[in-house]
Amino acid sequence: MGKKRKHTEVVAVPEKKNDAAEERPQRTLTGWKDKVEEKETDSVIFRNKEKVLVTCSRRISYRYRHLMMNVISLLPHCKKDNKVESKQSKGATLNELVDLKGCSSALFFECRKQRDLYLWMAKSPGGPSVKFIVNAVHTMEELKLTGNHLKASRPILTFSTNFDSSPHWKLIKEIIMQIFGTPKDHRKSKPFHDHVFVFSILDDHIWFRNYQISAPHSEIDKVDRGGLDKMTLVETGPRFCMNPIKIFGGSFGGPTLYENPYYVSPNQIRALEKRKKGSKFAMKVKAKIRRKQHEDANPLERDEFADMWQD
Numbered sequence: 001m002g003k004k005r006k007h008t009e010v011v012a013v014p015e016k017k018n019d020a021a022e023e024r025p026q027r028t029l030t031g032w033k034d035k036v037e038e039k040e041t042d043s044v045i046f047r048n049k050e051k052v053l054v055t056c057s058r059r060i061s062y063r064y065r066h067l068m069m070n071v072i073s074l075l076p077h078c079k080k081d082n083k084v085e086s087k088q089s090k091g092a093t094l095n096e097l098v099d100l101k102g103c104s105s106a107l108f109f110e111c112r113k114q115r116d117l118y119l120w121m122a123k124s125p126g127g128p129s130v131k132f133i134v135n136a137v138h139t140m141e142e143l144k145l146t147g148n149h150l151k152a153s154r155p156i157l158t159f160s161t162n163f164d165s166s167p168h169w170k171l172i173k174e175i176i177m178q179i180f181g182t183p184k185d186h187r188k189s190k191p192f193h194d195h196v197f198v199f200s201i202l203d204d205h206i207w208f209r210n211y212q213i214s215a216p217h218s219e220i221d222k223v224d225r226g227g228l229d230k231m232t233l234v235e236t237g238p239r240f241c242m243n244p245i246k247i248f249g250g251s252f253g254g255p256t257l258y259e260n261p262y263y264v265s266p267n268q269i270r271a272l273e274k275r276k277k278g279s280k281f282a283m284k285v286k287a288k289i290r291r292k293q294h295e296d297a298n299p300l301e302r303d304e305f306a307d308m309w310q311d
Contacts, residue, residue, distance in 0.1 A: 047183075048183035048184060049104075049183065050077060050104055050105065050178060050179075050181070050183050051077055051078070051079060051101070051102060051103040051104060051105070052075060052077060052078040052079070052103060052104075052105045052106065052107060052179055053078070053079050053081055053094075053097060053098050053101050053103040053105070053106045053107070054068065054071065054072050054075070054078045054079070054080055054081075054106075054107045054109075055080065055081040055082070055083065055084055055094070055097070055106075055107075055108055055109070056068050056083055056084075056108070056109040056110070056111070057083060057084060057085070057086035057090075057108075057109065057110045057111055058083045058084070058085055058086065059111065059114060060083070060109065060111040060114075061111060061114050061115070063137060063139065064109060064111055064117045064134075064137065066139040066140075066141060066142075067109075067117075067134075067137055067139050067238055067240065068109050070139055070140050070237070070238045071107065071238075073151060074155070074180075074197075074210065075180065075182065076151075076152040076182055076186060076188040076189045077182050077183055077186050077188065077189065078107070079101050079103060081097055081101065084097070084108070086110050086111075086112065090108075090110075090252065091251065091252030091253045094106055094108060094122070094124075094251075094252055095124050095125055095251055095252065098124040098125070098251075099124070099125065103124070104123065104124060105121070105122065105123055105124065105178060105179045106120070106121075106122045106124055106251075106252075107119065107120070107121060107179065108120035108122070108252075115266070116133065116266045117133070117134040117137065118131060118132065118133055118134070118245075119131075119132040119133075119134050119242060120132075120252060121175050121176070121179055122251045122252050123175065123178070123251065124251045125251050126250070126251065127248065127249050127250040127251045127254055128171065128175070128247060128248060128249055128250070128251075128254075128257065129247070129248045129250065129251050129252055129253070129254075130171075130172055130175060130244060130246075130247050130248075131244070131245045131246050131247075131248070132206075132242040132243060132244055132245065133242075133243045133245060133263075133266070134240050134241065134242055134243075135205075135240070135241045135243065136239065136240060136241040137238075137239070137240045138237065138238060138239040138240070139237065139238050140236070140237040140238050143235075143237045143238070143239065145234070145235050145236055145237050146234055146235075147195075147210075147211065147212035147214075147234035147235050147236030147237070148212060148236065149194045149195035149212040149213070149236055150190060150194055152188055152189050152190050153189065153190040153192060153193065153194045153195060154182045154184075154189055154190065154191070154192065154193050155180070155181075155182065155193065155195050155196060155197045155210075156193050156195070156196045156197070156213075157176070157177060157180060157181055157196075157197050157199070158196055158197065158198050158199070159173055159176075159199050159200075160199070160200040160201050162200075162201035163199075163201065168244070168247055168257070168258040169201065171247060171257075171258075172206070172244060172247070173199075176199060180197055193213070194212065194213050195210060195211060195212050195213060195236065196210070196211045196213060196233065197209075197210055198210070198211065204243070204244075204260070204262060205241050205242065205243050206241065206242040206243075206244070207239075207241050208238075208239065208240050208241070208242065209235060209239060210235065210236045210237060210238065211233040211234060211235050211236065212233065212234045212235075212236050213231055213233065214231065214232045214233070214234050215230060215231045215232075216230060243260070243263065244258075244260055244263075245259075245260055245263050246258065246259050246260070247259075
């Protein structure tokens with residue numbers, strides 16, 4: 001038999017990848033995706049990503065709960081959460097909820113004794129925060145006004161000139177602008193303005209009003225661009241009044257930056273009313289005592305005909 005031929009094994013040497021070769025473009029469902037070089041720009045475009053957490057305390061009355069629901073319907077960029085227990089440690093709980101929800105601000109409706117409503121406006125987690133007491137509450141269901149603007153539309157915020165009079169009003173104005181102003185191009189908001197939020201200061205109180213921008217729709221009275229003469233404002237609601245109590249440096253607490261010297265707590269007002277009612281009863285008792293003393297000091301003379309018919 002002949003000898004078998006020896007087969008030499010040929011090992012394939014991998015070719016070196018050319019570093020200078022261009023990378024293949026990535027393929028997507030819509031076609032080839034070309035690689036676009038990112039241009040470095042010095043100016044960064046600011047995008048408002050403001051989100052507001054709206055919640056309330058437990059045992060809140062129905063009227064204040066309806067007010068909170070009205071505020072939620074006016075703010076498309078807000079997130080609603082469960083009720084929070086109104087304790088001394090509520091600040092840490094609320095800051096944690098704001099962080100979990102991915103929000104940067106918070107509106108907390110705190111009800112005490114089922115009659116007093118306090119409103120917290122806070123920027124989380126660094127602060128500042130403002131504590132208000134809310135008076136003169138009127139909800140949309142209660143007022144039944146004729147205004148009717150589209151839901152989730154962006155509002156126009158207007159402020160009275162008093163907000164520029166002192167630093168604490170300027171700070172409150174900036175917080176209100178960031179919380180109540182709907183961000184541009186928000187996914188839940190409509191890209192137009194058809195209502196106005198009015199914040200005005202009167203007697204050191206902030207009064208809130210909501211108006212619909214009404215314009216005629218007929219072809220004859222059609223409003224041109226910038227024609228504000230034919231536009232009217234129709235109130236929609238709700239209505240409420242906010243009296244600032246304190247401004248804190250942190251979120252739901254911290255150092256006190258401002259304290260309202262004219263603030264009187266509702267407990268003191270109720271105590272004064274009770275004293276007035278109690279003073280009326282005390283005046284009646286004193287009048288009886290004075291009458292008795294007067295009768296003892298000035299007795300009547302005996303009537304000579306008093307015992308005439310007794311015999």
